[in-house]
Amino acid sequence: MTQAQQVDRKLSPAAGFWLRNREVLKKEFSVIGTRVPRIESKNKVTGEARYAADMKFPGMLYGKILRSPYAHAKIISIDTSKAEKLPGVKAVVTGKDTIGARYGLWRLREETMDEQGLALDKVRYVGDEVAAVAAIDEDTAIEALDLIDVKYDVLPALLTPEDAVKDGAPEIHEGIKNNISVNRRIEVGNVDTAWDKCDFVMSDTFKTQVVQHVPMENLASVSIFDSTGKLTVYTSTQSAYFVQCLLAMALGMKEGDIRIIRTFTGGGFGCKLELMGDAFCSALLSKVTGKPVRIAYTRRETFVNSRQKTSMKMDVKVGVKKDGKIHAVEFSTTLDGGAHHSYNVTTTMITGILGTLPYRIPNYRYNGRHVYTNLPVTGAMRGHGAMQPVFALDHMIDLIAKQIGVDPAAMRIMNATQPGDVKIPNICHVSSCGLQEAIAGSAERMNWREKYGKLPDGHGLGIGSYGFFCGALYNYFNTKRPYAECWVRVNQDGTVHIFTLMAEIGQGCDTVISMIVAEVLGVGLDAVTIKSDDTGIVTGDTGAFSSRTTMMAGNAAKAAAEDARRQLFIAAGAKLGLKVQDAFDIKDGNIFIVRTGESMTIAEAAMAHQNANKGAPVLGRGIFTPSSHLQEGTVVSPTWSFGSQVLEVKVDKETGQVSVLNSATAHDCGIALNPLAVEGQLEGSIHMALGYALTEICKFDDKGYMINANFQDYKILSALDMPPVDSIVIDTDDIHGPFGGKEAGEGLTIPTAPAIANAIYDAVGVSIKSLPITPEKILRALKEKEGK
Amino acid sequence: MRLPKFEYLGPKTVQEACSLLAQHGDKAKVMAGGTDVLNVMKERKIRPEYLIGLRAISDLSYIKADADGIKIGALTTLTDLANSAVVKEKFPCLAEVPMKMATVQIRNMGTIGGNLCNAAPSADTAPILICLGAKAKIAGPKGERVVALEDFFTGPGKTVLGKGELLVEIQVPNQPAKTAGAYLKMSRVSVDLAIVGVGVVVTREGDSCKDIKITLGAVAPTPIRAKKAEAVVKGKKIDDALLEEAGKIASQEAKPIDDVRGSAFYRTEIVKVYTKRAIKQAMEQAK
Structure with a gap:
């Protein structure tokens, strides 16, 4: 996709709508359903909006964080005396200045809470927080970092789950044997007896990579402890609530004595959803100095020290009847969690739910395990727990369809989840669902019947389908509030x-x-x-x-x-x-x-x-607060969104390069409350998901240092690389949503990676089972195929 | 990231710039557009005490045509190079190069002299200029000298520029009739550095290639000529088999490495394909 694709933007607002349930709109809404530009957009485009890093207060100090150069090491000693003597430095804090509290998102399961604001005894990845400095300006703070003398006892670094689970591997967190911290299992039907009843069974292994959310705005916070001992934090966050609660735990304060003010937030996508070093260290430094303290992350820090997307290695076995009906699926995945849990306790479970959401699978077994490694922390990211398993399963469907001679779109419609389905008893029940319409709609828009399998060599069509939460929460956080x-x-x-x-x-x-x-x-x-x-x-x-x-x-x-x-x-x-x-x-x-x-x-x-x-x-x-009749401790999602996407690609067989020529996406978002916003989400999702499918990957050297934590070498797509985006909104009028609305934020990112893999498979007959699907992987696969 | 501390020097003439360079030697770094040097300074990869900005030297941004060809001032921006009527007319293959580089904003700041003196193996302006037989005019304490651009690069980030010397002009000679070129760039996304760049300039005679130069970027410590591949094509009638052969030989001349942008395997394959395609494209243009 190197050449700028000069494309006509094929956004078709009103014309693009396929209103399944027109009755609903007869209610004659006056605001709902109209195309409303974002109400804060003028503040942003005029520069009026102040972001956390723009905040200034009288007497404000500037903080910087000293980070570990080693992926795994014991801290022997930290000498801060030289840094403290540097003129302009007002405070240096280390783990000893904290209360040593552990915090985490699963507060009902104390053993999963594995984070501390500053390292106490050991560091677990390159970039782990070791100390923080507050100074009169950022240059002085940076200079002071070099004067902090830390003595480490370097431990073997475990940079892959394979190494981390070996017997005798050092424990990254004490007491976690083989570094496997979470095991989750789902059983539906009887998988063991199901294989005999299948006409065709296929097994394979799929891998996804670590990527980063790359929000436009880096993380930043300004913390102010005033003379009453109460704390106010201005921060760029997706959840002022989580920052408030986790800060209270980390500082030993009452939640009510901490006030979080979310500044204009330039994107999050999951990496601004917890307490990070910017908020924690600025709060601690403010407490020590009595002054406002600002910490603004660099792009490298946002890459390495916020969160990254969990990579997975997935072993998949699918059995079907000869007409294409799915009969059994066994899905085992290993999550590379990096140095801490973050959201991955949840991810280990929801991967098993979201993998099974798009299709009816009568016999299903899921095994998920979470492994600690000495890499940056992975966790929630847009399409959380869905992009990985759906890439694997939805590409597998095309591989099977080819083998048994069934049209992949027809196979999806045949197996699609339908309204009223119980996906996993007591865990995942579906109310409204427009998936069949979505598959048919997106296929029709792209002339599937005329084009699939009939395009010239090097051209291909691919389809991907998905379902997603509309507000999931395990209340393991134990919130007492609505x-x-x-x-x-x-x-x-x-x-x-x-x-x-x-x-x-x-x-x-x-x-x-x-x-x-x-x-x-x-x-x-x-x-x-x-x-x-x-x-x-x-x-x-x-x-x-x-x-x-x-x-x-x-x-x-x-x-x-x-x-x-x-x-x-x-x-x-x-x-x-x-x-x-x-x-x-x-x-x-x-x-x-x-x-x-x-x-x-x-x-x-x-x-x-x-x-x-x-x-x-x-x-x-x-x-x-949704009430749940389902079992306690399961995921609560009042309803689910569904959808389908078809992409057309061209593959250069000599270079392996992929050009995405066209796309159509049908999304069941209940009633589209603001169609303009749905379309915006779709464009953003395709942009993000194409990067996931084709170009984005966090790369580490053999010491665990991220070597491409910049935009020169971490490649996100630009507007020049975007295909035309056509949207079909499937209105299903959900009973749970306000005015029948459902989500349109994350689900849309899920189908692109499998659709790309499937389109490439259609175009040149090679199946790439690891992301990102780079030209080199395609070229190697083509050569291998020719060699056979 | 913030810039480390440094002193900014803003000479108003070339002589002044050269004497500052001579005076400060390794402690100084030249800034011709700032799109590269400021980034590496922010990353603390280099920490010059002095940054010599050339912005105030007004007479280094120009494109002039004369009887020998064209002369391009070192501070000519990539945007100006792309938009120049005379470059488009005389060397369309050169005018196309900047449009394959970076973004509009960076092209408005980045200069041809900066791109060349930065001496990245992947510098996009180098291959086609080398194929066109361009020369670099260098000013220094001992006066001016002119070197072939092909001999200008000595390694990644290294050039023949000595102490106190400054690249001031690129000279591109007129080409024979029926001469045309092409630059093909492989990158991961539209806005990116080259994984491989292949520049070709051919002079056509009927269906044959009377003369040819092939320069490869990003596959060796400097841009390199693929002279063996040139020899295979030169004087021959062009057909698909010959093009395949030329590509194969060019790929053997390349000395690529694995890096974060691409593997040696992939670079070798792309040299093979792009050499073939670039020759074909240049031959079409030279009709």
């Missing part, structure tokens, strides 16, 4: 203020929450202001992850707006001569009685409410 919370205040001038904690990180949730509230209250978006950045106001919301935003924060906002609307109705009813049988409506800023047409403005109703309540404003409150 999963999502919202307040809506209607002011006496008719303006509406929304308070929530759901993180706007570039995905458009401030906009969609505002749209939901505006719809309920019958006002225009210009009347609405949203505040979503401060744990000092609304406290309940775990943050932007697992594609939970629209489902959870949207439902909480809808409930809050309905509560406010009820209060307005009561106030208006008193003035308008309401009878018991009367129905109210609210529209265009007015409340009216349907029977008589008698009306008043929302501002007047809000004023009437305040007059009757000694000035107390209309304040609606809403929460959303």
Whole structure:
């Protein structure tokens, strides 16, 4: 894909919509379903938006973190005296200045909590936090790092799961034998007896690589301990809530004494979802110095010291009937977790759920194991726990389809999950599902029937299908707060203020929450202001992850707006001569009685409410916590999104280069609340997922040092490399989602890697089972094939 | 990353720049556009005490045509090179090269002199210029000298520039009739350094190749001529078998390494394919 592809952008807004359930839209929404540009976009494009690294406070100090040069070593001693004497240095902290607390995301399982803000006794990867400095400027802080004398006793570095699980390998975390820290198993049906009933069985091994999220904005925090001993942290994060809770654990404070303010956040994708060194070290340094302290990560630090995507080695066995019906799947995977757990305790389980989501698999066995290595920490990333298994299984389907002579798209439709399916009893139950329509829709848009298998040599079509959470949460974090919370205040001038904690990180949730509230209250978006950045106001919301935003924060906002609307109705009813049988409506800023047409403005109703309540404003409150009838400790996702993608590629058989010529994606996102946002998510997803499929990989040398932690050698695609993107929105009107909406954030990243692998297989007949699918791998495979 | 501390020197003339270079020697580094040097300084790979910025020297950015060919000032930006009417007319294969480099923003800052003096084995401007027989005019304490660009590079990041010397001009000679060239670049994505660059300039006579130069980038410590491959093609009628043969021989002349961008195996294969394609493309252009 080196040559700039001059392409016509084939975005087809209204024309691209395939509304399965048009009945729903007859409700005549005024805001929902319209194409709304992001409400904060002007702040961003004008430069008004201040990001964490832009923050300045009187007396603010600048922090830098000293990082381990070794992948695995014991710390013998740390001498900070020279650094402390450097003029301009205000504090140097090490593990000894912490309370030594361990923290982690699975608070109900203490043994999984394996992180400490600064290393106490050993370092576990190149880049592990060893000490931190606060100085009057960043140059001085950098200079001071060189003056800290750390003596290490270097241990053997375990850089692959294969090495880490060997008997006799050193324990990266004490007491974790063979460095295997998590084992998860799922059994459905009876796999052992199922193989005999299959007409065709295929086994193979697939590998995915480590990639990084590469958000546009690097991580950054400013921490301020004021003279009352309370802490405020301005930070770039997907979850102010997790930062608040984990900081409280790490510093030994009450959650309520810590206030997190999320600054404008330039992308996250999963790498800003926990407590990282920027927030922890700046808080500790602020505590010691009594001054505001800012730590802004470099791009290398974001690459190495935030999070990376978990690589997996997957052994897959699939058995089918001769018509293509899947009968049994056995799926075993090893996760390379790097030095700490991060989200991988969860990943080890959900990989087994998401792998089975797109297709009906009557007999299914999953074994997942998580292995520590001396590499940077891997964890959640967009398409969490799905991109790896779906790459393997969905490519395997094409390999089988070829063998048994079944059309791959038809085989997918035949096996597709359908509404009401119980995927895994007590764990994964499906409500709405438009997968069959999505497969058919994306195939049709790309002229599958005319083109598949009939394109000229070197050209190919490939399809991939997927399903994803709409807000999953194992409550192993043990949150005591609502999963999502919202307040809506209607002011006496008719303006509406929304308070929530759901993180706007570039995905458009401030906009969609505002749209939901505006719809309920019958006002225009210009009347609405949203505040979503401060744990000092609304406290309940775990943050932007697992594609939970629209489902959870949207439902909480809808409930809050309905509560406010009820209060307005009561106030208006008193003035308008309401009878018991009367129905109210609210529209265009007015409340009216349907029977008589008698009306008043929302501002007047809000004023009437305040007059009757000694000035107390209309304040609606809403929460959303899904209740689960499923077994405790399983994943809670109220519903699931589904979809399918078809890509057309051209492969240069002499160089192995792949050009993506065209694409169509059909996504079942319930009702598209903001179609513009869905399309934006689709474009972003294809961009991200094509990089995952074709070019992106974190590379390490034999000492565990990442050798391409920069954009010169970690290649993400540019706009020049993007294919045309065509979207088909499958509206399924989910009963759980606000106004029938489901997720559109992560699921869309899942189908691309298998679709690419399948398209290459169609184009030149070689199957590449490890990501990224580089030209070199294709060329080697072609040569091998010719040699045979 | 922040830049380490350094002193910025802004000479206004070439002589002044040369004397600063002579005075500070290894402690100084020249900045011709800044797109490379600032990055390596930020990564602390080099820590010069002095950065000699050439921005204030106004008479180093030009493209002039004369009876011998064209002369390109060392501070000519890649954008200006791509947009130059005279370059497009006389050497279209050279005008196409900058468009395969970096991004619009970097092309607006990066200069041809900077690209050459940075002396990356993958420098995109080098192969086609070497094929065109370009020369480098160098100013220094002892006056000016001119060397063939082919002899300009001595290793990765190394050139023939001595103490106090500065590259000031690239001279590209007029070519015989029915001469054309092509530069093919293999990279991982559109905006990238070359994994392999192949420059070819041919002079055509009927269906035969009267003369040819082939220069390979990113497959040896410096850009290298593939002279054995040239000898195979020179004077011959071009057909597919000959092109295959030329590609194969060129790939044997390459001395690639494995690095983060590509393997030696892949580079060798691409030299094979791109030499073939570049000759074919150049022959088409030379009709």
